[in-house]
Amino acid sequence: MSRDTTAPLPTGLGRRDFLAAASVALSGGMAGCAGVFAEEGNQVNIAGSSTVFPVTEAIASAFSEKNPTVNLSLSKTGTGGGFGNFFCAGRTDINNASRAIADAETEQCGENGITPIEFQVATDALTVVVNPEADWVDCLTVDELRDIWRAGGAERWSDIDEDWPDEEFELYGAATTSGTFDYFNEAIIGEEENHRSDYHATERDRTIVQGVQGSEYAMGYFGFSYYSENPDSIKALSIDDDGACVEPSIETAMSGEYTPLSRPLFIYVAKESLADPAVRDFARFYMERAATDLVSEVGYVPITEDQRDENLAKLDEAIAEVTE
């Protein structure tokens, strides 16, 4: 391969020039060996929760329209998968998380010299759904839910209520790499019991929708946005925490009535990555937009303006530390 003349770019060259040069080099099939291993600048890598994915996708899309030269990558790995395999291994700059980071994960990050900074970006109403044909059930108590989803608990609908059909549950839930699984496990199952393992576990929420649509005796759980997009084909159950049934909705999640399944959604930014201007710009853009309709359009509750200001202050503080 011949050396390509555009390769050793002087630093100071504008982004647009670099992009033009890079695309010429690529499309001409002249991508020479020198220069391509140049620094990985202008790149923001994000992995993590599939629940937070649509929020980040919406914000990244808006960001990309203003900054078309920044290369932003986004994958669905589940919260735990994202922390373990990508974020704490130093492979991504930002992790989407539908639960707070665990101690073991903070430790793993620390060993690799990565300091995660937590920002709440939205609130979700984790939604339990059944088939619309299942007319016998509209509301479940937390205890009943625990009995259905714990290991060694109920096997049939009639085990919960004798009037309900004598049919086995067909259960669809989040995979164990998922923050949705962790949150459900913590909020419903609790520490004394284990989440059952004989259910269809997936990181693709669409599969849960299809599974629940397919069987009258099915039940599943996932983030509210997947329910709000399919309100006719699946039925959301109200949750009775302390005597009153509350249906999942943006309003009840915002007001805090929908307990215990309304949960905060986070992104974690690696403090060290903030030294990169592209990551810095994106993080600031994210914090500003998290309080807007961009979030409610994908089916979650935006953070309040106070929370936003708090996030921005936290971000600026971290940026000041790494850029000094």
Added chain:
Amino acid sequence: MAADTQEASVDSGFGQISRTKDVAFRLLALAATLIGIVSLAALLLNVAVDAVGWLDWGFLTNPPHPNPNNAGFLPAIVGSIAIMIMIALVTFPLGVGAAIYLEEYASDGYLTRFIQLNIANLAGVPSVVYGLLGLGLFVGLFNIGYGSVLAAAFTVSLLILPIVIISAQEAIRSVPDSQRQASYGMGATKWQTIRNVVLPRAMPGIMTGTILALGRAIGETAPLIMIAAPTTVFGVPNSLLSKVSAMPLQIYNWASYPQTEFQYGVVAAGVVTLLVILLTINSVAIIIRNRYQQRT
């Protein structure tokens, strides 16, 4: 016609002549042909109908978005093309080089036959296995970044390399030996013979094989998933180490979105775009090949 010629040999062990069997077999063969073609046509029609209204200029030039009306395909298109160019740059010299060695230089010993057998077997290995290899080799060992343009291109290159080698070998083998002998007779060296006689004659065949292999490469999804290529990318790759998505990966991702507009509209628009780009690349390559063919 076949029946007429067989009439003379009724007693010679061909079995009894049966007009019905003749016609029946013909219909059977026709049905076998039609099932493939009709289902392909139905699929294309179905996808094309679904794509109507979704496949527009905005779709081709926007970044992805959770709202189906704003969703765009641009980064995936650019990613796929960047990967394709890299794959062509990697596989063509390697594939043709290996084919020339095996056909022109290697002596027909056990080792050559062993290598030959392995290449033939490698062409049939499932793509997900190559993905695993790419993950271990390029992402793990060489550390050229998970999901980067280079990692993706190298991994898929490995996958199509056996196909390129085998078809290049076929093309080289089809060059008549008399031409080589004539070249040697003129006092040409082996290298001169290969360069001036064998390669020009074999080139159209080599290119056909490479084009078909590239066609397979552009649709590959499993190896890209294995090397953890991100499902969604915004902006265009700005170096060979940039993270890259590809069209089939983005389509796979869209298929899991909650809105039905994604499953029926946006996914279909993506599939049509993928097919059109694939056919365009193929036809451009075929035109180049035909030009080449005429010149020699």
